[in-house]
Structure formats: C-alpha cells, structure tokens
Amino acid sequence: MKNRDQKAFSYLYDNYSKALFGIVFGIIKNYEETEDLIQNTFIKIWNNFENYDCDKARLYTWMINIARNVAIDHLRSKKNKNQNQNISNNGKEINRIFTEDLSSETIGLKEVVDKLKNEDLQLIDLAYYRGFTQLEISEKLAIPLGTVKTKMRKALLVLRDQLKEKTEEK
Structure with missing residues (x-):
C-alpha cells in the first residue's frame, strides 16, 4: 500500500469492505449513504x-x-444542516445483511465485544456503533463526563486484553 500498489x-x-460497511451502516442507518461513505x-x-503506523494499531x-x-x-454535517438523523440500534439488521462472508477478524471482534459487562457494552455500543461522543453519552445516560471517560477507558483496556488473548490462541 505504501508503494501505491x-x-x-x-x-x-475485497477483504474489509463488508466489515467496514457494517460499522458505517450501524452509525448511519441508510444503505445508500453507507455505500457512498x-x-x-x-x-x-x-x-x-x-500515516499508518503498525506500532500504534493493527491495520484493521x-x-x-x-x-x-x-x-x-457525515452525521454531524447532516445535523448541522438541520436534518434529523435517527440513531437507533439496528444490530440485528446489520447481522442479517452481513452474516455471509464476514472476515474471521470481524467475527472474533464481535465475540470479544459480546463478553463485556452490560454497562461496558452499552458505552462501546453508543460510542463506536452509534457514533455518540463522550459528552453525548454522558447526557444520554445522565452520568458525569469523567465517569464516562473512565468507564470507556476501562472497557477499551478489557477489550484490548481480550483481543490479545484471542490472538495468542490462534
């Protein structure tokens, strides 16, 4: 890739477009817009x-x-144009659309995320699948922003450790 191959x-x-489509669709909830995005x-x-640095993060x-x-x-630009965007949980629809040919890496990520405690899962879902900022999560759940930040950090550390364990198993 760095050599523009x-x-x-x-x-x-070919290997990541469906998985990324699922992530974007989970936030946007619109098939056509997701294709463009x-x-x-x-x-x-x-x-x-x-700008990709393999020491900072895996490619995926x-x-x-x-x-x-x-x-x-995209959501924020739509919001600024006074167009309402319904951000609702549509995980079952995403799973239905993308059950075929998901990469093993994506399936492994779902298994790891599903092992989180409910409160951690809710934070990850709001932030990464629905596109909420930490401030918006704080307001939605009526908890202090500092608490959201602390819980998010802990949840991400748990995810990192679980992913590390899962990778070592392979």
Whole structure:
C-alpha cells in the first residue's frame, strides 16, 4: 500500500469492505449513504496510508477508526444542516445483511465485544456503533463526563486484553 500498489488496495477492499460497511451502516442507518461513505473511507485509506503506523494499531483497527470517523463526520454535517438523523440500534439488521462472508477478524471482534459487562457494552455500543461522543453519552445516560471517560477507558483496556488473548490462541 505504501508503494501505491493497486493489487494491495484491491485486496484490502475485497477483504474489509463488508466489515467496514457494517460499522458505517450501524452509525448511519441508510444503505445508500453507507455505500457512498465506504467509497470515501477507502479513498481516505488510500490517500493517508503513509500515516499508518503498525506500532500504534493493527491495520484493521486503523481502518475501523477511519470508517467510524467518516460516518460520524457525515452525521454531524447532516445535523448541522438541520436534518434529523435517527440513531437507533439496528444490530440485528446489520447481522442479517452481513452474516455471509464476514472476515474471521470481524467475527472474533464481535465475540470479544459480546463478553463485556452490560454497562461496558452499552458505552462501546453508543460510542463506536452509534457514533455518540463522550459528552453525548454522558447526557444520554445522565452520568458525569469523567465517569464516562473512565468507564470507556476501562472497557477499551478489557477489550484490548481480550483481543490479545484471542490472538495468542490462534
């Protein structure tokens, strides 16, 4: 990818587009808009690949963050244009659409996330699948912002440890 190899890019797209589609669709809730945003996501990946640092994050994690940020930026721009966006839990629909041919990495991530405590799962769901900011989570759950930040950090550390264990098992 750093050498601008089209085959490498095609490989990334073929192997990760469905998983990233699921992430973006979980935030946007609109199939057509999600298709456009996936295109934007892969353009950003292509244009910014020189910024990827394998010491900071796995490639898949880096790409998830780009996809998530593209979706959240899109929501915020729509919100600023006074268009209401219904952000509701549509996980069953996402699972139905993407049960075929999910990468083993995505399936493993779902298994790990499902092992979280309910309160941690709720925070991760709001932040990463629905696109809420920590301030919005604080307001929605009526808990202090500092508490949200602390619980999010702990939940992410638990996820990191569980992913590390799962990777070591393979």
